[in-house]
Amino acid sequence: MMRLFATQSEYADRIAAAVEAENRCVRQVRGFIDQISSQQGKIVALEEEKQRLDAKNAQLTTQIEDLEGRKSRTVSQPIAAVVIMSCNRADYLERTITSVLRYHVPFASKFPLFISQDGDDKSVRMKARSFYQFSHMQHIDPDPPKSNHPGENIAYYKIARHYKWALTQLFDKQNFQRVIILEDDMEISLDFFDYFEATAPLLDQDSSLVAVSSWNDNGQKQFVQDPELLYRSDFFPGLGWMLTKTFWAELSPKWPKAYWDDWLRLKENRKGRQFIRPEVCRTYNFGEHGSSYGQFFKQYLETIKLNDVLVPWKSKNLSYLLEGEFQKQFAALVQNSVPIAANEAAKAYNIDGDVRIEYESQSAFQNLAKQFGIFEEWKDGIPRTAYKGVVVIRWQTSRRIFLVASDSLLQLGISMDRVART
Helix, strand or coil: CHHHHHHHHHHHHHHHHHHHHHHHHHHHHHHHHHHHHHHHHHHHHHHHHHHHHHHHHHHHHHHHHHHHHHHHCCCCCCCCEEEEEECCCHHHHHHHHHHHHHHHHHHCCCCCEEEEEECCCHHHHHHHHCCCCEEEEEECCCCCCCCCCCCCCCHHHHHHHHHHHHHHHHHHHCCCCEEEEEECCEEECCCHHHHHHHHHHHHHHCCCEEEEECCCCCCEHHHCCCCCCEEEECCCCCCCEEEEHHHHHHHHHHCCCCCHHHHHCCHHHHCCCEEEEECCECEEECCCCCCCCCCCHHHHHCCECECCCCCCHHHCCCHHHCHHHHHHHHHHHHHCCEEECHHHHHHHHHCCCCEEEEECCHHHHHHHHHHHCCCCCEECCEECCCECCEEEEECCCCCEEEEEECCHHHHCCCCHHHHHHC
16 A cells, blocks of 8 residues: 555656646747747848848948049049949840940040949849949939829939939049940940040030030931031930039039939020030930830830941041031021921922921921921920021931021021022
């Protein structure tokens, strides 16, 4: 009996020990759960800290590249920095990079290359950094912009902010005297760098010029002939253009929140000054898909002619583009052209030599533009490509067709008496 009691007592002790062990395990498990919950909170906090540090690291990388760029430029002053503006189209960016590098080698010291990325798209960042010829800059916006109107495309606000940031980096922090802006959906011509090297001095010589563009809005194949001819224009062309540090110092303090290109076309910003543009484009825009949803692409951009002639720009005398000289020569061309009434515009195709057709209003111009198939759009009272109200195109030959505003002759300094005697 005593043995049975001892055995039962032993089993009871074991059961008590097992229960205690189980309770201890439960307490440990609960402790582990509490620790895991605490660690998960720490993990979330660490992930947020990592994102902050990654953004900071990108900024520091840009600053280091800035310092390295400054050091390399102490040897010789480049003509202009070339920056490709990018965001989230890695495939487009690669096509643009490939085009630029195809012609850049002989000009490497004159035109340092940059890619400015807006945002943190990983594929774009990897693509940009895979080309050693380019310095990569990354714009991380801590406070994304807000549109002024409900339903408005926020992309135009982001683009304007990105442009200001990139130009500030290149002009104010890296101290370039000129910058050429490309977008990530452009190819360049074989004489792109020669063209900008030749035209850069014009911006220094003539205060009535504020930028040089590689683009002609009416540069479709049927409207252009002469790859060597350049024009002045009152309309900002954009799409591959060069501006100076002086002009940037003027624009920077009042840079707009959105639609920067249309803002630059306003008379209050242009202040009577003009732009250089080619007859035959030095850039080709292949961006059918983007922020503007392919606006105008099929109708106007797809058939643009990209120059394929190696023009010896270094041997060209471009003094005809200076303010007084250009107006005089252009006025002579307009004055010597054959006048045609607007309601007889179709006759322009059958007349030998240059012709001019007068328009009296924006709607009258748009009717003519529609007949010929050129851009109908105006900005702040100025048609695309116009110089003193005159839009000039070729028509499948060397003949010019001038669309002339009712006050263009006066602006060009042509008296009606002289026109009557012509």
